[in-house]
Amino acid sequence: MNKHNQLIAACGLNCNECDIFQAPNNPEIAQEIVDWFKKEKDTEAKIEDVRCLGCNGDRTKHWSPDCWILKCCVDKNGLEFCNQCTDFPCEKLNQWAKESKGYEEALNRLKEMKRKSLDCDLSED
Template sequence: MIENWNISICGLNCSKCDIYLASHGDQAILKELLDYFKEQRNEIVNPDSFVCNGCRSSNDVHWSSDCKMRACALNKNLNYCFECTDFPCSLVNKFGSDGMDHHRRTIENSKKMKKIGLKAWIKEQKLKDKCFFCP
């Protein structure tokens, strides 16, 4: 983690993720998530199910415990997908083309992270005062 930038294995910034924030006490975001799941997915979700300490935590406190990219990176002893010689692989490409705009942006940004390095990428984002890869 670099300051408050908690970059996940796939390249998301956990500290800007709604699920991560809801699981760490942000009640307004928790309500938005519950409403989203009810209205958009027709699912009633238990508020206690929003538990995530980021993908570097153990599976029992991770929102996407079945994440194939996480399993692959851990198996290869990598911190980030972009460190892999096969990046972007079929898992990453599938994630980036699943219709979720923040997933697509995450992959685009991971490509830039690979090119200029993580610290330089974060510095660039801070200069822009934006977080393009956040949900």
């Protein structure tokens, strides 16, 4: 795994663009997230709980250790990214990508990574 890939989640989200990933080093962002949870979800969150080390980090410090994509891709199939799966992109991932622009961008990132990987494989022949 190269250094760049360590910051890309199994689903294609870019960890560097994620507020939760940035929160431990940015108290302002952390507080905004805590406030959002209180207002939008009527849930009390603590600043120290707003953290994530990414899919390749310590799962106990992952924002969503029960993430269905992480469980399918990494735990079930032993892959680093969804685009390495023979079913990529599966219907469930396509539906997920329709939920937000960020998720759609993540899926497109995975497609581009796969295309570049295939291009590299072809150039090695």
